[in-house]
Amino acid sequence: MCPDDASVGAPLTSYPELPSLLETLSDALLFLDTTATIQYVNRRAAAMLGASKHELLGTSLWQSAPHLVSTALYQAVTTAIHTQESLEITYCSSITQSWLRVQLSPTNGGVLAFFREGKEPVRLHDALYKSEQRYRSLLESFTDGIVILTPEGLILDINQRPLLVAQARREEVIGRPMVEFPSWRSAPLAQDQLRAAIEQARRGETVHFEVRLYPQAESYRDLAFVMTPHCDAEQRIEYLTCVGLNITEWKQAEEEWRTLLDIIPHFVWAMYPDGSTHYSNQRWRDYTATTAEQDQGNDGWSRWIHPDDRQRVLDTWQTAVHAGTSYEVEHRLLEVETCAYRWYLTRGTPRRDQQGTIRQWVGTCTDVDDLKKAEIALYQSQERARTLMDSNIIGIFISRDDEIIEANSTFLRMTGYSQEDLRQGKMGWFRMTHPDFLVRTQQARQELAQHQTLIPYEKEYVCKDGSRLPVLVGGVALPFDPSQNLCFVLDNSARKELELRKENFLSMASHELKTPLTAIKMRLQLARTRLLKQGFGEAAATLLRAEEPVQLLDRLIGELLDVSKIQAGRLDYLREPVDIEALVYEIAETIQLMSTNHTIVVHGSAPCTLIGDKGRLEQVLINLVGNAITYSPDATTVDIDLDVTTEAVTIGVRDYGIGIPQGQREKIFERFYRAFDLSQRAIPGLGMGLSIAQEIVRHHGGTITVESEVGRGSTFRVTLPLKRSNPVL
Structure with missing residues (x-):
């Protein structure tokens, strides 16, 4: 039985006999203050709670009596305290599965709670029983976790799934703070997230958050939670529901995709409609030297764009946002490590919800720097080609x-x-x-x-x-x-006209010079002969020395005439048998008589005869040997090598003189070109000899080549075929 209202409203200490009376009650009695802290328990209540009175006093009912705790009891106690109205409830303990009947009577300092264990409700209470069964079935129907919490975060009820995962018993967690649930104790970061979510929910907010928990040391679970506050008729928050969804497989798939996105050579990103960053892959973070935390929510991505491109890109982005359409734009991005800009092609497209509202923008940036440089090079090349055209x-x-x-x-x-x-x-x-x-x-x-x-x-x-x-x-x-x-x-008309004039002049000059020069030669020879007959040998010797420059002049004029004939295609050739070996020895002996500083040495033999112009071939060899002597002033030897095969004969003239630079070797066969060395003294000549020699050799079907090394001399080789089916001569 219950005391009357007057005695219930007075402090227990005001009636010394009251505690003794309460101890005789068959019901379990607890006195709770306004925070549901236990201020008094009778003997029956202490036995029901399984602890001594000393241990129970000053503790929270929700933490001291987990087998009594339920959402219905929490709601009833809270309501009785706030409304100061008596209540009676009947519910089934989720731990002991026993039915409990509870009477709640408000007092000045809290509420008196009378607990009585009973059996399953009789027929009159079938509706209550069925309601309790529906509640429990609904709670356990969640394949993942659902927890009912006090606004302070104490667990009032929990379904079986999270208990199985954590290998915990219901009585170990009911009435305890959710942050101390076994799965959460090993995840400090997740605990912080949970505390923050509870604080937000106590303010009336519905909170969404994701955490990673470690139920066992060797495994983890990724969970997505929704924490929702529930209010009474006066909009006071009665309790919180926290529903968790196992997203481990989804997160693993997401991590696989993120790994894939991190290794592809593109930048991948997602932005909210306001331009703040939702996601960026590792490639982008490496390129900009930022972390995921620094990048998350950041709307300063435009700072990486080249200043000359920035406004154009922002205008393109804003146009796409206003129109709700995809876009693409080329621009340069700063690579932090190298402090250099590279060209990228950025593409973005909106993602919409079922109502058509843009919730996110996703896109990629593709490196097109090489292509862009190629385009620029191509454009420049085209411009150069156009300029040239x-x-x-x-x-x-x-x-x-x-x-x-x-x-x-x-x-x-x-x-x-x-x-x-x-x-x-x-x-x-x-x-x-x-x-x-x-x-x-x-x-x-x-x-x-x-x-x-x-x-x-x-x-x-x-x-x-x-x-x-x-x-x-x-x-x-x-x-x-x-x-x-x-x-x-x-x-080439101006050059051709100039060459024609030059050739005409050379031809005319050569003929005009040839006649008086021939007369001078004849008179010098006649005078020398008469002087010798009259016994004036010294004077005759002087005239002989005077004939040498005349002979040189005669040779130069002859070369000029040959050049003119070559240009006109009128250089005459004879067809006669020529003994090459005899011709070479004859020329060597003749030049040796005139050269006192060099020894002419013939090597090898060439017992062969070819059809050609002996005089013209003699002209070629004299020119080569003469050049060898002229361009090796500090040497003492000129070598002539003979070699013959069944097909051709080769004559090599080697000197040990100044040599010919690489850049001049192809030009020495041009008319009027002379190889020179600024360190050498001036060497007389018009530079026509090798040009004429090449033309003569070519008309004999042969070739003339040169090998040379500066400072070590040159070797000219003339190769003439012995048998020619279609002679040029």
Whole structure:
């Protein structure tokens, strides 16, 4: 039985006999203050709670009596304290599975709670029983965890799943703070997140958060929680529900995707609609030297963009945000490690929810620096090509087979054709070539096809008006389409006219000089003969020395005449048997008589005869040996090597003189070119001897080559065929 209202409202200490009376009650009695802290328990209550009175006093009911705790009891106690109205509830303990009937009577300092154990409700209480069963079934129907908490975070009820995972018993956790649940104790970071969530929920907020827990040392679980506050009719928060969803597999899949996203060569990112960062992969963080924490929520991504590109990128981004459409833009991004900018192509697209609202932007940045540089180089190359094509000095055309398909204005002006003629296909590489140069042009075409490049050569075009245009032509095959050729044409008419004038002058001068020089030679020889007959030997010797420069002048004039004849194609050749070995020894002996400083040594033998012009071949050998002596002033020997095979005979002339630099070796066979060394004294001559020698050897079907090393001398080799089916002579 219960005391009357007056005695319940007075402090227990005001009635000395009251404690003794309460000890005789068959019901378990607890006096709780307004915080549900135990201020008094009778003997029956202490036995029900399984502890001594001393141990129970001053402790929280929810922590001291886990087998009594339930959500219904918590709600009833809280309501009775706040409303000061008596309540009675019946519920089933989730730990002992026994039914309990509780009467709650408010007092001035708290509430009196009478607990009585009972049996399952009788038929009149079937509705209560069924309600309790539905509650428990609903609680256990959650495949993951659901916990009911006090606003302070104490566990009022919990379903079986988290208990099984943590290998904990219900009585060990009911009434205890959720942060001390076994799975949470090994995760300090998760505990901090839980505490923060409870504080937010106590303020009436619904909280979403994710944690990683370690139920066992060797395994972990990723959980997503929703903590929701529940209020009474007066909007006071009665309790909190915390529902957890196991997202371990999803998080593992997410981590696999993140790992994949971290190793791909692109930057991958996600942003909220306000431009703040939601996610960025490791590539981006390495590039910008930032951590995931520094990057999360940061909206300063534009600071990595090149200042010249920044506004353009921001304008593109804002346009896409306002229109809700995908976008792409090229720009430069700063690489922190190298402090250099690289070009990237950024693409972004919106992600919408079921209502069509943009919740997120996702995108990638692809490195296009090499491509961009190639584009810039290509553009610059095109600009250079355009500048070259627009040149008013060099004619340029592109041909496919014989047809000229493109030409610059300079080439059209040079040949007298128009763009309309070009469009109508009236211009052709061979059709415009003068017949005298068709063979050489065909050779040039074969050379271009074989080597993809064409060494410049001389030819003549027939212009639209029928006039002839001397030109110098070079070209290359286009690498992307070898069937097309790019040719460069230089107007050679001025040079040809100058050469013609020079040749005419040389020819005229040579003939004009030859006649008086011949007279001088004859008179000198006549005078020397008469002086010898009259016994004036000393005077005759003086005249003999005077003949030497005359002989030199005669040779130079002869070379000038030969050059003129070569240019005119009128250099005469004889066809006669020539004993090469005898010719070489004869020349060696003759030159040896005139040279007192060098010894001419012939090596080897060449017992053979060829058909040629003995005088012209003698001219070649005299020139080579004479040059060997002239360009080796500090040496004492000139070697002549003979070698013969069944096909050809080779004559080598080797000196040990100043040598010829690499850059001059191909030029020494040009007319009027002379190899020189500034450290040497001036050497007389017109530089025509080797040019004439090369022409003579070529007409004999042979070749002349040179090998040289500066400071160690030169070797000229003349190779002449012994049998020729189509002689040039």
